[in-house]
Amino acid sequence: METIADLDERVSHCRACPRLVRWREETARTKRRSYADWDYWGRPVPGFGPADARMLIVGLAPAAHGANRTGRMFTGDRSGDFLYAALHSVGLASQPTSTHQGDGLELSGVRITAPVHCAPPANKPTPAERDACRSWLSEELRLLRPTLRSVVVLGAFGWQATLPVLAAAGWTVPSPRPPFAHAAHVSLHGPTPLDLFGCYHVSQQNTFTGRLTPAMLSDVLRTAAKTAGL
Template sequence: MSASPPAGSPDPADDSAALPAPAVPGAPRGLAGLDRRIAGCRACPRLVGWREEVARTKRAAFADWTYWGRPVPGFGPVDARMLIVGLAPAAHGGNRTGRMFTGDRSGDVLYQALYEVGLASQPTSVGVGDGLELHGVRVTAPVHCAPPANRPTPAERDTCRPWLVQELRSLRPTLRAVLVLGGFGWQAALPAFAEAGWAVPRPRPAFAHGARVTLEGHDGLELLGCFHVSQRNTFTGRLTPLMLRDVLRTAASAAGLPHLPEERRADGT
């Protein structure tokens, strides 16, 4: 099965799209323009080499796919009231499909939970064009390229930060809550919130599952923490489906989004 590039994605031969993250302030206004610029970024040589090598060699199970092999922009409505911040795209997930948390087991867990609490139109996310819609929620990451061993370097994280800052600024009129998955995302996001105009407490709040901090500025922003939906956490029970649904409901309430109560089950009962 081949995957089509997301709508509006840059032509690989268009050098004007391949601009580094520091060029974000000059990007076209709006999230659509920002997403296009992100998808053409080549600022980190190690990440560029890795994502493109993975796209060439592929995984045997996806040998008939045309991998995206570029930075993966955020996904969700431009007027989202709630933002979910992960870590980075998976090599054979978002790096293959071109959409955040799509095509890998972490995404399977996240979108199932979003569906069960009424924030997604369907419980699965397998590829661009599968019909998935998010209700008032956008999903992004502080690092937009798949990193080797799922570990971006501090320098790569910092180089990618201007993209997250610009995304936050674009969402600022409607954004009311942010759910951060994992300690890496938490530490990467805090300075981005400050650069985007919210006041981050000092000392900086520590990450914890269930942590909740109010950031002052721009009508306020509720920042919540959740263990990452990684296989290590979900397979060992460190993060259970119930825990994830509970924190999603808390974040949705903080954002003023309608959501379904715990009585909603995966089978609809």
């Protein structure tokens, strides 16, 4: 029987989308000057967190010089700094920073993933690339199903990508599908009770402008954690 670790290993070797393969590998070769001494990951980035997570956070895609460099979701860029500080503030992460694999960070009861596992040009995967990656999220949800009780989706892209996967996995998604909004909350029925939450993405476009504040993010995470029994 496949495990989360098996899935993560398979994800990290995917080459299904030629444009994303070229971009992630070119970025890893050319690097950013400030990271010239780094050996970039340059591969699809698997999910991060325990295999028995009760709560799942769904982002968008790895950042070219963040997770594409470090090999761990939301690690090594300002979006990740914002997210992990909030997770630490509500007791779901062992430390408030995430700089590299092996830095000691551990998550408690929560796992982080994305609907697209490769860094896309301009942070914009195409609908076809999103759909090509859908099977990975579907499989991840299947493996987490025995323990999963809440899902937090960061941003409209992730929301739109996650809803059909949840429906295919057996949860009843309302029709018409609920629109994305910050602090949106939808209770789903299916193989297990599942609460779905929306949250603005932790992109610099949102955090630098104050559209998403640390308090706003912490409130959503705290509510989702409580719903999940964490």
